[in-house]
Amino acid sequence: METPTTQATWLSAEEAGYLKAGPRRAAEAVLARLIDNDLVRVSREGLVSAVHQNGHGATTSVEARMLSYARTPVPFEEILPSTATSTEMVQLHQHLLGRGLMQRGRHRHDGWWFSLAIAILLFVLGFSAPGCFYGVPIALGFFFWQYGRSPVTHAGKEALRQVTANDRVHAVALHGFDGRIATQSVRALFGLPEQLVVTREPARARKSRRSSSDGAGYGAYSACGSSSGCGSSGCSGGSSCGGGGGGCGGGGGS
16 A cells, blocks of 8 residues: 655655656766766766765765765766666665655566456356356456556655756756757756767667566466366466566656
């Protein structure tokens, strides 16, 4: 059961980024805040370096982790995945779970429709062979499992709807450095070189990657058959589960 929340639910930029698109977006939001507060600098060559060597200015553990990575200049495209897969990012995910804003999701199985079709067929056959009705809840159970579940809860989606891109840090949390607000690119708000951002993986590839890691697991379909009506049906099912740490993914809660 989801933890009740109110319209006053407050999200930091990194939390909003995680709910919106997973740990990578949260790392982008963290980098945006550090740039916004002059705690890190990004060179024209795309090297990120901390202004202070003692982690000064960090307000969260994820920010502290990113600043520690940036004590020596590190490429833009290395600091983001390093932060996204850090222990601190996993702790952020656990924090969102604890607040009831995230849950263990399930990847939608390609054959989700098959279980629904079986349930409908069993229901129709049940009028002539009542034993078929017993198979309907089983088939529906597999359908709901295979259909998947978003890792972002209803409460998380409601909290995310309250977040607006009213500053450039939250613009990154909601749209990413490679996103756009109206006719303006988000990266331009930070003066980042275009080639620095366009070297990222294509949006379609990111969407595919997030989709594959959205769930904590997914179940395979169940096939039921009978030699004499549905009264003596036999069922077999299988499941395959895979977990995603940071993603946990977020992703993508839009």
